[in-house]
Amino acid sequence: MNPLSRRKLLFTGTAAVAGAAGLAAAARIAESYGLIPPDHGGLYGAGATLTYACQRVLTLHRPLREFPRNMISKSPFANPVIFNVPDAFKRSRAANFSDWRLTVDGLVDHPLSLSVPDLRALATRSQITEVACEEGWSYIAEWIGTPLSAVLREAGLKPEARFLAYFSIQPDWWDSVDLAEALHPGTLITWGMNDGDLPVGFGGPLRLRAPRQLGYKSVKFINHITVTDSMKHFGKGLGSAAPEGGYAWYAGI
Amino acid sequence: MSPLARTVFECRRSVTSYRELPLPWVLPCYSPRVPTATEVRSTTHVRHSLLVRVTHWLTFLAFIALLVTGVEILISHPRFYWGEVGNVNTQPLFTFHIPSSRDTVPTGYGYVLPDQNGWSRYLHFEAAWILVLTGLVYLAYLIFTGHLRRNLIPTREQRSFRAYTGRASDYLRRARSGVELHTYNVLQRSTYLVVIFILFPLIIWTGLAMSPAVTSAFPATSSLLGGRQSARTIHLFVTILLVLFLIVHIVMVAISGFRVRMRAMITGKATLSTEFTSKELR
Numbered sequence: 001m002n003p004l005s006r007r008k009l010l011f012t013g014t015a016a017v018a019g020a021a022g023l024a025a026a027a028r029i030a031e032s033y034g035l036i037p038p039d040h041g042g043l044y045g046a047g048a049t050l051t052y053a054c055q056r057v058l059t060l061h062r063p064l065r066e067f068p069r070n071m072i073s074k075s076p077f078a079n080p081v082i083f084n085v086p087d088a089f090k091r092s093r094a095a096n097f098s099d100w101r102l103t104v105d106g107l108v109d110h111p112l113s114l115s116v117p118d119l120r121a122l123a124t125r126s127q128i129t130e131v132a133c134e135e136g137w138s139y140i141a142e143w144i145g146t147p148l149s150a151v152l153r154e155a156g157l158k159p160e161a162r163f164l165a166y167f168s169i170q171p172d173w174w175d176s177v178d179l180a181e182a183l184h185p186g187t188l189i190t191w192g193m194n195d196g197d198l199p200v201g202f203g204g205p206l207r208l209r210a211p212r213q214l215g216y217k218s219v220k221f222i223n224h225i226t227v228t229d230s231m232k233h234f235g236k237g238l239g240s241a242a243p244e245g246g247y248a249w250y251a252g253i
Numbered sequence: 254m255s256p257l258a259r260t261v262f263e264c265r266r267s268v269t270s271y272r273e274l275p276l277p278w279v280l281p282c283y284s285p286r287v288p289t290a291t292e293v294r295s296t297t298h299v300r301h302s303l304l305v306r307v308t309h310w311l312t313f314l315a316f317i318a319l320l321v322t323g324v325e326i327l328i329s330h331p332r333f334y335w336g337e338v339g340n341v342n343t344q345p346l347f348t349f350h351i352p353s354s355r356d357t358v359p360t361g362y363g364y365v366l367p368d369q370n371g372w373s374r375y376l377h378f379e380a381a382w383i384l385v386l387t388g389l390v391y392l393a394y395l396i397f398t399g400h401l402r403r404n405l406i407p408t409r410e411q412r413s414f415r416a417y418t419g420r421a422s423d424y425l426r427r428a429r430s431g432v433e434l435h436t437y438n439v440l441q442r443s444t445y446l447v448v449i450f451i452l453f454p455l456i457i458w459t460g461l462a463m464s465p466a467v468t469s470a471f472p473a474t475s476s477l478l479g480g481r482q483s484a485r486t487i488h489l490f491v492t493i494l495l496v497l498f499l500i501v502h503i504v505m506v507a508i509s510g511f512r513v514r515m516r517a518m519i520t521g522k523a524t525l526s527t528e529f530t531s532k533e534l535r
Contacts, residue, residue, distance in 0.1 A: 047379025055466045062470030075342035132465050136330035137340035138481055212469045246371025252466030
């Protein structure tokens with residue numbers, strides 16, 4: 001027997017135990033700081049968690065990347081709305097969206113039901129940011145809307161709030177962000193684009209814009225927001241419709 | 254000093270005399286000390302350390318995963334642009350004339366490929382983490398063990414234009430060079446340095462320059478490269494260079510003795526006699 005093998009065995013064993021203990025401790029700490037994404041399970045969970053945790057820590061208090069007005073794209077592109085548009089949307093569109101409501105409920109002190117003019121009156125922010133699609137294409141536009149943080153301030157967040165789920169009028173089309181993203185000044189409930197109303201093709205009357213994540217997090221036609229402490233009871237518990245279709249919940253990359 | 258040790262000693266001293274030496278006595282010429290006669294008699298030696306072997310294969314697996322998933326992601330928009338923005342309404346820099354997995358891309362083909370982006374993106378970033386973490390371990394090893402200085406930075410004798418042209422013409426004439434079984438020549442060293450210190454950092458940087466969260470927090474990651482779409486295009490070019498490296502690397506391994514080289518990179522062991530008598534070695 002090689003005299004070195006016992007030492008090697010001891011060393012490897014100790015390293016393995018220390019590694020496993022370290023990982024378990026790291027997972028505990030990460031969980032308590034909100035660094036574990038809802039889709040952390042499965043084959044790709046480790047990569048998704050590392051990306052989310054690192055980017056959350058690195059970008060938490062950083063400002064938004066905004067562009068000069070002359071960089072606004074002359075011909076922005078939007079994916080056509082290929083999913084079934086419900087009759088409710090068609091009726092509301094015929095009424096020029098005057099009856100459109102955004103309801104805010106869940107872990108809030110004052111549940112809200114806001115019309116587009118209500119939102120406009122609440123607070124306004126305009127920003128020139130890039131929409132980057134996971135496919136690879138992108139465009140820059142001016143987005144005008146009400147900061148989500150202003151809406152949440154109006155509603156009053158309960159202390160146990162962790163996530164914010166938002167729903168489109170399109171069935172099965174919903175997503176969520178963590179509180180850090182929801183409260184970031186760049187995250188808007190958008191109702192205007194390039195000095196006009198937000199066109200239906202780009203998500204009008206209301207689109208949630210999360211410019212620090214890929215385009216698919218910016219859900220079109222939103223009419224409902226729920227504040228929650230856990231995403232476990234929404235859909236399959238993976239955080240949004242995206243992971244159910246195979247896409248990552250966190251789309252900062 | 255015994256005649257044997259003297260031979261080995263001279264081998265280390267004089268580069269030009271390598272080829273005149275009787276082959277079995279040619280030992281690793283980068284050895285930091287003069288081998289003794291007993292070591293010379295022993296023919297099995299460690300060619301690659303455990304750390305180099307593990308990081309080599311982890312990098313290989315991660316690279317293949319990144320390549321396959323990267324191609325899948327590319328197929329969803331096989332158009333490339335320069336600058337910050339680009340989409341089907343803008344003029345591309347160039348286009349791959351292949352079918353796409355999205356019907357919004359005008360490809361000229363009458364069909365759309367199945368969408369593979371979901372798992373491809375998950376795996377792409379997971380493999381990227383494996384590559385980056387493995388790379389950091391390897392980098393620390395390179396620097397702290399002296400592997401970098403001994404085996405990758407060209408030796409004093411190799412730092413000349415003639416060394417490059419000389420070795421290149423040796424390759425073209427298919428000249429055998431037994432001494433290189435145990436270290437790297439100037440072309441290998443330079444190539445590895447470019448891959449480790451230029452191509453891999455560049456592919457990581459251009460990848461991060463496409464992340465909306467990273468570019469939002471640190472705009473320079475993207476703007477220094479000319480914008481998000483420029484970063485995507487450079488990401489593709491660097492991928493092509495890395496694939497070229499992989500192809501040449503495998504061809505060179507095949508030419509110089511596939512089984513011997515594979516055994517050395519898997520078990521770590523290389524036997525002098527087998528290396529020199531191997532039928533694959535021509």
